[in-house]
Amino acid sequence: MDVIVIGGGIVGLASAYYLRRRGANVTVFEKKNIGNGSTDRSAGGIRAQFSTPVNVELSRESIDVWTRFEEEFDVDIEYRRSGYLFLARSAKTAQLFEENVEMQNELGVSSRLIDSANLTDYHAELNADEFVAGTYHENDGFADPHLALQGFAQKAQEIGVDVRTSTPVTDIYKRDGAVVGVEADNERVSADFVVNAAGAWAGKIAKLADADLPVVPKRRQILVADPESRLPETDPLTIDLDTGVYFRPEREGAAIVGGQFDDVEDPDQNPNAYSTSTDLDWTATVLERASDVTSAFGPDTKVKRGWAGLYAVTPDHHPIIEETLPGFINAIGFSGHGFQHAPATGQLVTELAFDGATSLADISSLSSERFETGRTIEEHNVA
Ligand SMILES: Cc1cc2nc3c(=O)[nH]c(=O)nc-3n(C[C@H](O)[C@H](O)[C@H](O)COP(=O)(O)OP(=O)(O)OC[C@H]3O[C@@H](n4cnc5c(N)ncnc54)[C@H](O)[C@@H]3O)c2cc1C
Incomplete structure (x- = not known):
């Protein structure tokens, strides 16, 4: 064939x-x-x-493949499983979380619902008062x-x-x-x-x-920042689902921060689609939203670099x-x-x-x- x-x-x-x-x-x-x-x-x-x-x-x-990737492909992809924490601001999103966890558990995924009172167990500086619930799965993570x-x-x-x-x-x-x-x-x-x-x-x-x-292209940006206080490498990737901002620890206390705040672009018509620097407006918005989630992103947070890429969206x-x-x-x-x-x-x-x-x-x-x-x-x- x-x-x-x-x-x-x-x-x-x-x-x-x-x-x-x-x-x-x-x-x-x-x-x-x-x-x-x-x-x-x-x-x-x-x-x-x-x-x-x-x-x-x-x-x-x-x-299943990511777990045994090094064995099969002889490459260490730096797969770190420090979990994912999803956060809900509204009762509607919290209801969705309940349904998600039930379905995920039925499929063998050991995710769990977290009360707002316990959210700081997962990220110490979280503004827990802002959120009504969360979900957490310890085996989620990221790789290179x-x-x-x-x-x-x-x-x-x-x-x-x-x-x-x-x-x-x-x-x-x-x-x-x-x-x-x-x-x-x-x-x-x-x-x-x-x-x-x-x-x-x-x-x-x-x-x-x-x-x-x-299938349409949508531009997405990401930045690497030094938060005002270091993000421990054991902290989960955290997503505020109602605003769309997310962040996760990088190496040495730095953080990757992203979120979906800009719209459709035709990559072939837009030289900025793959820019290695982020838009100023977007940077200000994403850091403000991150600071709404955790006091770690206080006013002394420093942006180190950023880039853009494309989602292919249905x-x-x-x-x-x-x-x-x-x-x-x-x-x-x-x-x-x-x-x-x-x-x-x-x-x-x-x-x-x-x-x-x-x-x-x-x-x-x-x-x-x-x-x-x-x-x-x-x-x-x-x-
Ligand atoms: C900022 C950002 C963060 C993301 N974070 C995550 C994440 O955390 N987890 C996750 O799972 N995904 C994430 N994604 C999405 C993920 O990157 C994509 O879904 C994934 O890389 C898609 O892979 P692909 O092979 O389909 O496409 P691509 O990697 O885009 O590859 C498509 C290739 O097709 C080539 N091509 C196009 N036209 C032609 C042609 N006419 N002839 C020959 N070749 C052609 C292009 O040059 C390109 O190399 C993120 C994306 C962005 C932009």
């Missing part, structure tokens, strides 16, 4: 790796360099605390996305995947309604399957095959993973969760190509048909 993968991010490389392991001849076309897209700009969060069963399942299967991507890329190439960088795919070919190949480097290359793993550009790639899939914040047309598999629209869900996704893509169905997880709810039938499944735990 010959497979072409479009996109040299973590989803493309994980797919290439698992496809090759199953025996496919795999070529990855990447328009620039490995990691050019969102993967290297991710915060590296890996968690099981999602609000829908399908996302929890993608996490469970992916965490760059190292993880290199791990997949190196192993994939070692076992025979052909990775062609600086080679954009410029067209997709069909015969009798089925996708049969691509144009890249002014050449036509045939394949039994073409996998769209083009991240924030995935909607454009789908259009080359005349498929209209609702209307219900779930990915599309399906064979959209015969021979055309899409693994797109991860809406801010694509780093952590890449290991499961790579295996699912492989099952779709080889078996025409998946056994790792039931992903029927992730087909694009949901946007036509209205049977969408909103993910609420989005930061």
Whole structure:
């Protein structure tokens, strides 16, 4: 079986790796360099605390791989499990937390509800009065996305995947309604399957095959700061779900801070989409919101650096993973969760190509048909 993968991010490389392991001849076309897209700009969060069963399942299967990553890929991805703490300001969000924890526990995730009185057990300087409840899962955490991507890329190439960088795919070919190949480097290359793993550009790639899939790029920024008081490395990644701000400890007391306060951009029209500095307005807002969560981000907090990247977002914040047309598999629209869900996704893509169905997880709810039938499944735990 010959497979072409479009996109040299973590989803493309994980797919290439698992496809090759199953025996496919795999070529990855990447328009620039490995990691050019969102993967290297991710915060590296890996968690099981999602609000829908399908996302929890993608996490469970992916965490299984992240846990033994070093053994399989010979790369230490600095996977630290200091937990995730979700915070609710409103009764409505607290109600959602109760439902989430019940569902997560049923799926074997040992998350728990936290009373507002006990929230400071998880972060000593938390402004606990601001919050009515929290949820915590000690096995959530984060890893280094760059190292993880290199791990997949190196192993994939070692076992025979052909990775062609600086080679954009410029067209997709069909015969009798089925996708049969691509144009890249002014050449036509045939394949039994073409996998769209083009991240924030995935909607454009789908259009080359005349498929209209609702995936749009949204700009997201992140900064590294020295908080007024150091964040202990054992503190959890903390998300104020009602304002969207999140932060987690970095090394030596520093913190990564992010949040969703700006809107859609077309990356090809906006040179700022991948800026290595953050917007001043955004920086002021995100630090103010962080200081509403914890007094650690007092007025003497110092910004060290920041960067921007792109989320590839669908209307219900779930990915599309399906064979959209015969021979055309899409693994797109991860809406801010694509780093952590890449290991499961790579295996699912492989099952779709080889078996025409998946056994790792039931992903029927992730087909694009949901946007036509209205049977969408909103993910609420989005930061
Ligand atoms: C600030 C920020 C924080 C984030 N934090 C987290 C987090 O904590 N946890 C998490 O799980 N996720 C997080 N994410 C999301 C995560 O980074 C993405 O979901 C994930 O990296 C998507 O991987 P991908 O391989 O699909 O896309 P990408 O890494 O974007 O790769 C797509 C590749 O396709 C290539 N491409 C595009 N068009 C073409 C073409 N025509 N031909 C060939 N190649 C092409 C691009 O150059 C790119 O390299 C974050 C994202 C941002 C921006």
